[in-house]
Each structure stands twice: as C-alpha cells, then as structure tokens.
Amino acid sequence: MTDSVPDALTPEDLVHLRRCVELAREALEDGDEPFGSLLVDPAGTVRFEDRNRVKHGDATRHPEFEIARWAAEHLTPEERSASVTYTSGEHCAMCSAAHAWVGLGKIVYATSTEQYAAWSAEWRIPPAPIALLPIRSVAPGVPVAGPAPELADEVRALHARRFGIDL
Template identity: 30%
Template sequence: MNPMAEFPNPLPKVSIDSEGPTLAQIIRHLRYANQIALRAQSFGHHPFGATLVAPDHETTLLSQGNVDTVNHAESVLIRSATTNFGPDYLWDCTLYTTVEPCAMCAATQYWGNVGRLVYGLSESRLLELTGNHPENPTLDVPCREIFQRGQKAIAVIGPIAEVEMEIANVHQAFWQNSH
C-alpha cells in the first residue's frame, strides 16, 4: 500500500521558523508528495500524497498515496507511523501533504502526535477545483481550527505558493477532466 489553474491572486510567501525545515526542503518534500499523489492516481485512486520526514528535515520515513474515501494518504501514513515510531520522536517529525488535511486526517495527526504539518494546496482551493464533485465532499473546516481546539501546539505551514500551481494542476486535470 506504500507506493512510492491558475489562481487570480497569488498567495503571500510563507515565513519559515528557524527550527523548522528550510523553504528548499519544504519545496522538495512537497514535490515528492505530489509524485506520490500521481502514483496513487496511476493505481486508480484520488491524487493525494503524503510523506513523513524525520526531525533532520531530510530523511523520508514513510510515504503514502490515497487509498479510498476513508483511508486518506495522511491517515494511513500516520497510523503506520504510530506503530513504527514513538510519540516523542513523532512530535519532532513533519507531515508533508499535497493538500491541506481534511478534518479526519487532521484529527489523526493530532492523535498520532506528529508535531508539524506542511501542505501545498489549501482545502478551500481544492474545493474551488472540485466543486460539488460527489467523490470529494469537502468539510469546510481548516486544519488550523481543528488543531487550535486541541491541547497540542501543532505547527502548520501552508499553503506553499511555490508549489501550489503544480499540485492544483494535478487536481484540476483529475477532477474536471477525468471524473
């Protein structure tokens, strides 16, 4: 299970904290997650991809493409991570995902104790691309809102303007042309 549009108003540049990944690392890991999304798509799944990166901001620990409507890339990856790594270690890891996690995936990250999230495309932008597609019924609940209601200070970086268009193009082609 572990396989390897233009927007009228560009997003502002994201500031990166000194303890977190560099912008170059962020872009590299998000592009890798997008490759995983394309691989998931090649297997007939929706084009979502996620990767878990070690505290050194270089080492990829796990990667996962979307499986089905309840086994999203992020949730499957985090469930696997919690069986392979301890909570203290996971807290220092970063989850990279092509699209902002849905409510289910954000909650899985919260309970899985992964301390940082980086995403390329916001869920609201995805909704603009998918519309009311029956295979992608979006809950309009930003992941930051879910994390803010919890007791853990999960760092969130995203959306990332430097890769947003690449990810959006994959989704635009998939949702509007293929389905």
C-alpha cells in the first residue's frame, strides 16, 4: 500500500475535511470510534453528515456507510455521482463497496488506510476483523484524493486517545 494524491486538495476540501475531524472528535467524546464524514453536492452544500455510531454493537454504523444509505434513498443517480464524500479516515472495505454500489462520486480523505494501519501496528492494537484495504483495491473506479498531511497529527491524536495511548 502506498499513499497517493491523485488530485491536489483544495482549500474547500480542507474546510470539509476539518468538519470531518470535528465529527470524529464528537464521536470520540461520545465514547465511539473517531470517524466522521459528510456528503457535499456540486454547489458546495453539505447534504448529509454523520459520525461513527458503532459503540452499541452494530459495527456497520460507519458514517461512510450511512452516507451511502442516505444517498440511495434521497438522491438521484446523477446527484449521487456528482457528489463528493469527505471523511476523516479512508473508507474501509465495507464502506468502499457501499459507496461504489450506490454510485457515489469522488472520495476525499484526511488520513489513509496505510496511516491507520501503521499507527495500529505501532501501538500494538489487535487487527481489525477485515483486511485494511485502500479504496482503490475495493472500488477501483471511484476517484479519490488524500491524505491531507496538515490533518494527520490531529487525527492520529484522536485515535491514540481512543486506545489510551500517550503521544
């Protein structure tokens, strides 16, 4: 796995990614895993936002999966493909698949699967029950951009806090 930046991140991308990090912080403060995401239409309007809600046992309650569910119910196929999903952490395999199946457009992420895997290994966190795959391995047709180096330390600190790691 190697990080790549297929498209340069814009100032607008960074505004949306910062909101995702705020949502991740809200999740952590509520006792959940620190992930947050939002869906933005071509006009720049945030259509949907959410954070992780897995603490009660439903491991599918990722914000990226909720975006796919919401978009499938509320947007036309054309609106979905023209929208951009922003997220604090690159989609997992489940969320990447859901994103592709409902025909959502570009994904922009603050931190990558590769970064998360490296932090987990460094902190000796037990592996996830699924393979940590980059979006392109699961949904090769979905355009992606990220990571955002200027947000990496902040996201890493949220994950460290989740696991009780002192940085």
